[in-house]
Structures are given as C-alpha cells and as structure tokens.
Amino acid sequence: MNDNWDESPLYLFDRSFVEKMDLSVGRNGHYWPPESFGEDLFAVLGDRRPDSRWLIVGPERSGSTFHKDPNATSAWNAVVKGSKYWIMFPTSPSQPPPPGVFVSEDQSEVTSPLSIAEWLLGFHAEARKTPGCCEGICNEGEVLHVPSGWWHLVVNLKPSIAITQNFVPKAHLTNVLDFLKNKSDQVSGFKKDVRNPYELFVQKMQEQHPNLLEKALAELNKAQAGRKRKWNELVNGVLEDDNHTEAFSFGFCDGADEDVP
Template sequence: MQHPHGVQPWGNYLLNGGKEVRSAGLGRLRILSDELILAVLAQLPACSLVTCSATSKALYCFCNHEDLWRALTLQEFEGNFKYQTSWQHTYLAAARLVEPKKQLSHAPLKIQGFYSDLLYQPWFCATTPIREEWLQRDNLERRSGLSIADFRQHFELPNRPVVLSDAAKSWPARKKWTRKYLRKAFKGHKVVAGNYPMEFDDFLAYSDAATDDMPLYLFDCKFAAKAPKLAADYEVPEVFREDLFAVLGERARPDHRWLIMGPQRSGSSFHKDPNATSAWNAVVRGSKKWILFPPHIQPPGVHASADGADVATPVSLVEWFLNFYEAAQHGRVRPLEGVVRAGEVLFVPRGWWHLAINLEQETIAVTHNYVSSAGLPTVLAFLETGRADLVSGCAEDERAHLHDRFVAALRQQRPQVLEACLEEERSKSKMRSLASLFHGDTDAHLQDACKRHKGGCKGPGGADKVTGSPAVFRFNFADG
C-alpha cells in the first residue's frame, strides 16, 4: 500500500536513485527540519495552506498532511463536525466550502521523490495491522471469585494488578449497550470525545470512517448525569466498593468515573492515574490490550518531568508498539501485559504506568478511580504537596483546598479510618527518626534496629518504613 500523496521514508532514498524534490521545492526553507516546517504551517489558516500547497511538490505534501487538517478542524469547529473521507474533506465540509458527503473534485496527487519520516510515520502506523506477536504475551494474573479479604491481602496492599475474570459477566450493560440503546440514552446530550463535546451519532460516524493513527475516542466523566439509566446497567465490583472520596459527595469529589468507547487503535497512551488513586477498568464490549509498568520503572519511549507534571510519549499507540514493544521485553523489569475481554475487570494499582489500546472496532468500557483505606496514606501525601496544578478532576479554585476538605470530611464521617492512617504515618515518622540515628552505619545495623520496632520494615503495599511511605506520585492527567 502506498501513501496517498506518494510520501516515502528516507530509507528509500538511495534505493530510488538518490533523487529528491524536497530541496528544490522548499528553496531557502530547506534548511529547516520537517518538524519546524510543520510547526510554521500549523500557524496558517486553511486558505493559506491551500495556497501554499500549489507552490511546489514538496509543499503540496506538507500542506496536505492530515494532522494539520485535523488540528484545524478541531480548533475551529471543536466537536461540531461530521467526518467525511479525510480531515481535509471534513474541514472543507464543516466550513461549507464543499458539499458534505460528496467526493472532492480532484484525486490526491502522488508526488515522486518526496521523502519524510515525519509525514510517513503517521500513515504507516494507521495502516499497519495490529500484530499477533503484540497480543500473545499474557502474564497478568487472573482470578475469579475473589473475596474482599483476598483482594486486599494479595493485590491491593502489595499494589499489584489483577484481572477479575468474572466481575462484570452478569452486568445488564453487556447485553443492553447496543448502538440503538446508547443513541436513545444520550438523546439531547453531547458526549465528550477527544476533549470535545459532540453528538453521539457524529462520534459513531467518525469511528466508522476514521483512518487516523490515533483516533479520537469517547471519554466522558459526566455520562451518568447525561444518561442515568447507563449507571443502573452496571455495579461497582464488591472488592472496589470502599471509595473514601465519596465522603465529599458526588458534586464535590474529583471526577472519578468515565464511559470509554472507541474504534480499533484508539486508547490511552502511557500515564499514571490522577491524584495517586487506584482504578478498575471493566470491558463491556470488545477487548483491550494492556501494558503496565510498576511505579519506579519508566516505560521505554516515555519521558516524564521530574515532578511527573509533563509526560512525552509517542504520538500513537501503534507507534509505541512498533518502536518500543520489543525493547520493553528486554528491560530490567518486563511489563505486565495481556488482553482484557468483555466481562473482565482490570485492577490498575496506584502509581503504575499503563497503556491501553482498543482491539475491536467498537470497544466499550467503564472505569472508576477510587481511594480505599489501603491507598489513603499515599493520596493524602500527594494532596498535601501543595501542587494544585498536579491535582486533577476538580475546578481550578478547588484544587488547592482538596486535601483539607477531604481530611475534614473523613474526620466527620470516617474518623476511625482517618485515625488509622494518621497513626501509620506517625509510625513511619518514628522509623525515619530511628533510621537517622544510624546514618553512616552499616545496613545490617539499620535493619536490625528496624526489626526490633514492630516486627519489621514493611508497611502496606510493601512500603519501606525506613524510607517512609511509597513515593508521592504526581499527575497532570487530562481526562481523555
């Protein structure tokens, strides 16, 4: 299959005789990298892009790059568009410059001798099949009939992922959530896809026709308010029902539940969940491939700032699999990974890096973020850092005060849970003081001292009482 405009990767340059049209077509701009040229073109309005595309073969390829037209469409029309055969066609139809649902008057030109890895890669990722070898590895632990006590002891306290294979098997949503049912449920309301509100029918039309390397997908934290009957079609699995943020009330707590829906290749790139919370993710229809790394292991291809506020990842999920999946298998810690199918629920522990890619054309899931007594110390420590910019899911003016509001509500409604948490922190503080007395001494002496204090150095979740509570994870996770 060939790129629609004839763009080739630079690896083909010598194979094709060493002739290229980029330098002559760009003139003095040829000294700029492809990234800089696209950055300049991204500042232009649509009419200027069209004009530039007619000046040379090289600029034709740049100015017709789908990512530019996707950005223009979303910037100008947000979710108020009906997807056509391409993003350029979609923009022109939304701007009423062409008739919707009619083919454009000209076929794309195929340029000979134009090479660009930057322009070629998104198309290659969008057209590369999801490979079988990416799906074969499955080392996620799977359990059924798991009791609350067993879940807490073996997974929640050690902070380990697990797939609950039977937790959502009997949900009414498994049968009810057809397109017809969801259309009726969302009638009169828009859904959020790619952070933009759009009509549910328009989202379905986009999902069916999109050829993006990273498709938009529905990620809506207000779905239960818009369509209350959807919330009645599933129930929180028993092992996740202790959710201490509930003491704040539904309106005052951070966003915590989302309906997720999207076509094949859509999903979430690597991130840690917001506010140091844990999560569960239940697949209602379709299936998802998950890759998870423990908190202290940064996934290959992912670059995070020291405070975790900014995370740079490959543009698309398929791009990560193409470039980094095999490298991940040979790192010092291999990821946990597997396919989660309809009726199964994945527990995502606090602080774990994770990626999820939808494997079927219509994959639907429900996810909740929550804080139980096992994770409360970490959540309170995170909220107490004073970095309001790292708090997610609240109005901007409420972020800085979330810690105090949460503690006050716990003190009033769950005082025993709060006191147990504070006592644990006091114990850890004593151990830090004790450890400081042995500064510069041998590890053996320090470990002996720890063993004499309450029987060991390990706290909930495997936290080391010498060094204190688990690392405080900071997030800037935009919904979606």
C-alpha cells in the same frame, strides 16, 4: 469509527455520561461498581469528589498513552463492547518509567513523544522484558484493576466501549493523602470551588472514618520524616549509622512494596 484509518484515532472520554444518559448507579440500577474493590473513600466527599467515572468509546487503534491515574487513585475498567490490550508496570521508586517514557523530576509531566503505534513498534519488545511488566487482553464483560500509581498503556483491538471508575481503597489512603498534600499543584478533577482538596478530604475522613484517617496520617508522617532524613543525609553527605536506616523506606508513599495486581 467505521470509516477511519488514522494512526491515532479520536478517542471519546465522557465524564458526564451518567447524567446525560439518565443512568442510575447502584445495586438495582444500570450498573454498580464491582464489590470486590471494596469501599471507595472518596465517597466521603459527596458531590465535591473529583471527576471519577467515564464512558470511553473508540475504534481499533485508539487508546491511552502511558500515564498514572489522577490523585494517586486506583481504577477499574470494564469492557462493555470490544477488547483492549493493556500493558502495565507496578509503581516503584527504584525503577525508571517504562521504556520510551520520560517524566519531569517531580513526575508532574509525562512526555511520551510517540503515538501508541510508534511506541509499540519501538519499545514494546524491550518493555515486555522489564521486571514487573504485566500485560493482557480484556474482552467484553471483563474488568481490570489499575492499582494506584501503576503506569499503563491501553490500545483497543476492536471498536470498544468501556466504563471506568477511579476510587480510593483503604490500602492506598496514605498514598492519596500524600498526593493531595505534597503534590497539590498536580491535583486534578476537583471543581473550582474546592480550594483545598487535602483539607476537605481530611475533614470528611475525620467525620466518617476517624480511625482509618489516624492510621494513615501516622504512616504519612513516618514517610515524610524518612524522606526528610534521607534529604539531610544527601545534603550533608553524612552516612547514618545502622540505627537510623532500618525504619526508613525511601519513596514509601509511591507504594513501592505493597501493590499486588
């Protein structure tokens, strides 16, 4: 880190730092998740939850290219040392990905052919003018919230150490259920013995938070029915009358209208 001139320096993500460093996580431990983010519903999965916490270490210029966090989770990112520049975009089905970023039709693959430096030189100015763009610098001791489904790019302005943790807040339960159920080929971070993450999550939620689950599944059904109707409209080329269009929100589960940074 101290003697590196690479344009894209090596960037370390350690998902086992708690075990390796023998840390205790919790109110009286070495660190604990900021309480302002509320309950993490993936906690119902116990040790079968997907990877969820990382120690991130890198020199200046290292960083993360544009992505959305896995399994439609939200995240917090706490800078322990150094500082990070963030640029983010709210999720929206009506808005294309950030300038210079290309996704496959099912959003499973992100192609950002440029290094962070090239993207900043070529697309930063345009991106900053895009509606919804948020940017800022997090310094030591500051914590950033990455809402479910938001695009983000991060670059370390100084040599940095951060801790990040992914979580499922109540507000995004429907998005996570939708992702696990309908994008099962893109689900990541679960151990191999978890064959069906969606079923396991539903089962554990049923045991521990049945009311939340019921509400979220009802929302999911409504969104799926809306998507199906829209599909039929497109395929049949039929324009539905007003009665059919009012309750419909295409891409509801992408959280188009609910995220507040």
